[in-house]
Amino acid sequence: MFIKNTWYVAAWDHEVTTDGLFARTIIGVPILMYRTADGKLVAMADRCCHRGAPLSVGRREGDCVRCMYHGLKFDAAGQCIEAPAQTRIPPQAKVRTYPVVEQHRWIWIWMGDPAKADPTLIPKTPWLDHPDWRGLDGYIHYDVNYLLICDNLLDFSHLPFVHPTTLGGSADYAEHPPKVERLEDGVRITRWALNTEPPPFVKAVKDWTGKVDRWNIYNFTIPAILLMDSGNAPAGTGAPEGRRVDAVEFRGCQAITPETENSTHYFFSHPHNFSIDEPAVTKSIHQNIVTAFEEDRAIITAQHRNLSLDPEFKMTPFAMDAALSQFRWVVARRLEQEAAETAAATSGEAAQLITVQRQPA
Amino acid sequence: MFIKNTWYVAAWDHEVTTDGLFARTIIGVPILMYRTADGKLVAMADRCCHRGAPLSVGRREGDCVRCMYHGLKFDAAGQCIEAPAQTRIPPQAKVRTYPVVEQHRWIWIWMGDPAKADPTLIPKTPWLDHPDWRGLDGYIHYDVNYLLICDNLLDFSHLPFVHPTTLGGSADYAEHPPKVERLEDGVRITRWALNTEPPPFVKAVKDWTGKVDRWNIYNFTIPAILLMDSGNAPAGTGAPEGRRVDAVEFRGCQAITPETENSTHYFFSHPHNFSIDEPAVTKSIHQNIVTAFEEDRAIITAQHRNLSLDPEFKMTPFAMDAALSQFRWVVARRLEQEAAETAAATSGEAAQLITVQRQPA
Amino acid sequence: MFIKNTWYVAAWDHEVTTDGLFARTIIGVPILMYRTADGKLVAMADRCCHRGAPLSVGRREGDCVRCMYHGLKFDAAGQCIEAPAQTRIPPQAKVRTYPVVEQHRWIWIWMGDPAKADPTLIPKTPWLDHPDWRGLDGYIHYDVNYLLICDNLLDFSHLPFVHPTTLGGSADYAEHPPKVERLEDGVRITRWALNTEPPPFVKAVKDWTGKVDRWNIYNFTIPAILLMDSGNAPAGTGAPEGRRVDAVEFRGCQAITPETENSTHYFFSHPHNFSIDEPAVTKSIHQNIVTAFEEDRAIITAQHRNLSLDPEFKMTPFAMDAALSQFRWVVARRLEQEAAETAAATSGEAAQLITVQRQPA
Incomplete structure (x- = not known):
């Protein structure tokens, strides 16, 4: 069990390059990192949304990465933009991306809710x-x-x-x-x-x-x-x-x-x-x-x-x-807080779902 | 969970010899294979019924195999026919044998109900x-x-x-x-x-x-x-x-x-x-x-x-x-079907048992 | 599950020395053994009571052992007698010791209730x-x-x-x-x-x-x-x-x-x-x-x-x-007996606790 809404150091800056694909597992999630041609950092799940193969053993194609199992191509936003023998790609065919920030030689990643990923929270x-x-x-x-x-x-x-x-x-x-x-x-x-x-x-x-x-x-x-x-x-x-x-x-x-x-x-x-x-x-x-x-x-x-x-x-x-x-007390408090937020969000969704289902009546 | 009533390839023909003992685990079951002097294939559980030692590290004695832990001897039908210092061998002292067929260089084994092991089902x-x-x-x-x-x-x-x-x-x-x-x-x-x-x-x-x-x-x-x-x-x-x-x-x-x-x-x-x-x-x-x-x-x-x-x-x-x-759907259907057959057989046995127990009344 | 109230052989006599620290796990418990300057055998849990580090990678200091993680010092009775920056050591800061007897070149240890550790039970x-x-x-x-x-x-x-x-x-x-x-x-x-x-x-x-x-x-x-x-x-x-x-x-x-x-x-x-x-x-x-x-x-x-x-x-x-x-029957009987004694002791303690709690009334 790990805190999610926080910045983790994912790599030294030199580990992630413009032409390569860098893999590292962070709090149990396999992550792929690379830099686009203009140097922008990309971090996404290192797991093709199709059958789960690691994208990090795939191929860079410009700012995209192609899964070298069945050839799906993903852009830097994690969206699948190409699949063999298929013209229409379903919009849900994407891999999750993660906020990632480079600051003073460390690359920081945010594994939780992207809306909360405030770069000013990163320690200097x-x-x-x-x-x-x-x-x-x-x-x-x-x-x-x-x-x-x-x-x-x-x-x-x-x-x-x-x-x-x-x-x-x-x-x-x-x-x-x-x-x-x-x-x-x-x-x-x-x-x-x-x-x-x-x-x-x-x-x-x-x-x-x-x-x-x-x-x-x-x-x-x-x-x-x-x-x-x-x-x-x-x-x-x-x-x-x-x-x-x-x-x-x-x-x-x-x-x-x-x-x-x-x-x-x-x-x-x-x-x-x-x-x-x-x-x-x-x-x-x-x-x-x-x-x-x-x-x-x-x-x-x-x-x-x-x-x-x-x-x-x-x-x-x-x-x-x-x-x-x-410090262990602080960690425990943060884990409890995140668990409570997740429970509240889930019950909120459930309430919303009931409302939606009742609408026709 | 594996389909049982089907033919699995167990070996290339040359792997199983007339003088040796060949071990391979198939769907979780350790299997011993060998050929009798006249070339007939034998497949049986690679596990002595006594204390569970593998028979494949035992000794061929003619068409039989002797467990080299305590010296029990099994014939090609899996029946224990000799035990040191014991003249009467209990009939339940046997290891399970499996239907096995050689066809076009592959040796096929049937891990399920032997009554259903129809060799004509083997792919050509x-x-x-x-x-x-x-x-x-x-x-x-x-x-x-x-x-x-x-x-x-x-x-x-x-x-x-x-x-x-x-x-x-x-x-x-x-x-x-x-x-x-x-x-x-x-x-x-x-x-x-x-x-x-x-x-x-x-x-x-x-x-x-x-x-x-x-x-x-x-x-x-x-x-x-x-x-x-x-x-x-x-x-x-x-x-x-x-x-x-x-x-x-x-x-x-x-x-x-x-x-x-x-x-x-x-x-x-x-x-x-x-x-x-x-x-x-x-x-x-x-x-x-x-x-x-x-x-x-x-x-x-x-x-x-x-x-x-x-x-x-x-x-x-x-x-x-x-x-x-x-294909995954076909596999799932076969697994469900086998589970249903097992449940039916068990409940049939239970019904029969009740009948037997009631007989004295 | 192991019998506790019995003597186990823990080591050959020459394995445990006067100047060293000898580690061996017995029935799942890491044990540290050494000899004091006058040759007396010591056996204690090989686990600092503080954070669980093994004492056997610590340092002998006379007849004591110092944990080389945070510097706690334990005497041959397992009592913590020194901790950095702390003058009063809580009495519960100790590691469990075990009865240990050397006889005819084997070192025997008693992992159960020390009150029952009768050396005359040790086989000759x-x-x-x-x-x-x-x-x-x-x-x-x-x-x-x-x-x-x-x-x-x-x-x-x-x-x-x-x-x-x-x-x-x-x-x-x-x-x-x-x-x-x-x-x-x-x-x-x-x-x-x-x-x-x-x-x-x-x-x-x-x-x-x-x-x-x-x-x-x-x-x-x-x-x-x-x-x-x-x-x-x-x-x-x-x-x-x-x-x-x-x-x-x-x-x-x-x-x-x-x-x-x-x-x-x-x-x-x-x-x-x-x-x-x-x-x-x-x-x-x-x-x-x-x-x-x-x-x-x-x-x-x-x-x-x-x-x-x-x-x-x-x-x-x-x-x-x-x-x-x-023999397996004897082992099973002893395990049952020890489980029953533990249950009785626990229920005895519970009864005592109720009495104590009622005293004020």
Whole structure:
């Protein structure tokens, strides 16, 4: 069960091309994406309306796609416009299209009611294409439900345990409880570790010998978007008060998109604003992030296997769960709300149908 | 759910030998086949009646088979005739046998009521062993329900799209709508493409420069047997009127046999009546057919995956679906009929049981 | 569904070490085992009470284990004693521990009510560590339900059929029906084959030219423990009357422990009391046993696949099934008894709860 009326990251911009056909399953729905000759993005169900074959193994014909099973041709609006040996195409012969928006290097898709697809709701990720920031594109595939990954990202006290040689650093990091604030569509987390060791991935690119003040400040919002201001500055130089002197700063952008109930896409980048003309620095940071995220994947996949053995296992709450409990509550509330809207719409249609049927009387 | 009272192709004749034990699962039932010393075919459940071990990993002992788990010996009628340390074998200790008939190189099995197993119902495939025709034996295994393969074979408008370099040829082929006639147990399809390109697999063996008249005329009958008269003749030489001058002719024989709900056996050959003493021609034709059928398997397997993602997907009907809709209707009718017969038999037995129980009163 | 109030073999003694963390799933429950610094065995749920991550991928810290997801630390009693950024640990933050006993080289675990875990109920296997006996440690993993393996071991008439070149020997072995006696928690089986061929695995280490008297006398008890006195003596030298002259003797110890409903651990050794200072003899015997048990696994796995195809298959009983029928009856009786105790306990708790709730009135 997934939230529908929200923007999901569907792809990195470079994945969807003008001459190709790109397939990705989003919240259980196979999606075909491509760009028309003038660069406009198209997203439609990757399933021919005729017999269900994937259009993504079909053929581009200009801005159209032809299903290479029986030759039906669809335009960029998903309408079937050609079928062999048939001059009149029924208007219902179409595949569903989805609102799709490209913004700051990510392609966002709206899987719910198109009338509600307001592009201004898309979170801003300017650091992905801003000249003052540098990062590399990351993607990892998980074979677990996306909420287990959200749980992970909503509690950074796992850093020193899961990531001792990459993101973690000294164990005291977990001892600094974060401030958790409720947002309309998620939570805001602020964690400061003062006078601590810089994490290994920072040490790898910064010749620091002393302690640092470290911060991770991020919003985690529906459906599962993490946007973070994080960094380190030499300890005691005033970072908590807003003076970032000789600091290293990052703007982590992460998007978790369910593929199916038990598999997930994970898009990420970790842009930095220092040494931006040194590709080796960018590469080192990125490689540490990738290594760390594979560490996450190992423990979360092991957790998933354990949970699968006993669906009735009850988790024991700890103080560190504040943010993830709140986020799960937000998700549940949104799912209930969408279910209620669907029920109301259905009963509305039923009422309308009764009216229509009574008209002759 | 499969039709039971019908003949399924179980094997090519050479697969079942006099000294071996051949195992194949047919409509969900594991079957053991072998030949007795005098060449008679035997088909029985490949499952020892004792603890369920497969007899096919047992041992031939003359015309009998011994289960190599606990040593039970069964004769060719499926009767247990020997058990270690036991002199009296209970008469119910037997495995079910199945009517099995060899005809024109295919071995046919009847999975339903043996009393109804009329060998004259078996479709004739004389081209598989007639001296005037040459072909090679084909077999492909699918991991999809057999009806998706039937759908494919009931609509050749897919030829130019799925098989552009083998069976397909020019796109206009799909523009010639076939005539579809209802048969007692299936459909008869007649498609003529006049003044068209010869298909690539014919070009590969026939030095033609001009256009041809092309025909595909076939019966597709229960359970899933395709028998086809197909060919090409130089355009305008009278083929549609029955004059086959300098023609190439084929008699495609194809049998689709469900293995389980989600896997299928596919037996085929494509005999030709020209250049029959040139093995290279026979081999070229066969290899093109195999390549084409692997193309079918790729698209059908992709379709199957797509359908699995959403069991509620509704297919949109097109004109080209006429034959497959009729065939699916025939299958549904036969399944209903068999279900009704089973229900009647059960209620008859129940009535008889009541009578028996009342006798003492 | 598994019996809970019984001792299961969980591991060979050497598998669980003082510095490591050993994971094994027993009757569907992931278990972590280790030894404290003073050698005491610890067994607890291999699942952090917080978010369900496996503790076995955590870190030993003295006699404690730290979950390497969020850093919770558990002592050897399963109690959480440390959590980052949290001074007061809730007392319910603990993982379940299980009674565990080491005896004669096997580590036994009690998965049921700890109050009933009486170590004197553990079957004795002195031959595994007695100086007069020699054997090697065996372990095989099965992907079938454990009862199919019990069935196999409860009827040795399969020996000449499944194991012709290892344990089996001449076919007449199966013709000697065993005596089957009911025990409180299982069955006792006594089988004598007089004046028979020695089995191949004995021939490999004993230079015998004549016939032997062969015996297999074993208890097979809940949950699935086989302890056997077996051997061969030159035919007619009085073995059946108790005179074991120039005999080879074995004390087979085998324990079948369910991993999940469809997978099983199989622990075994086959100690002998002759040529105990010739490692080549010990190795030869062990290798033959391993080869034979792989033969069992092949046929039982094939049987399992066949049974999976048709869950309604009814087995036909034979005389040789006496022991396995009795054992399955014992298992069923114990499962019923445990279900009844659980129901009674639940209804008792409910009654108590009503009393408590009424107290204020």
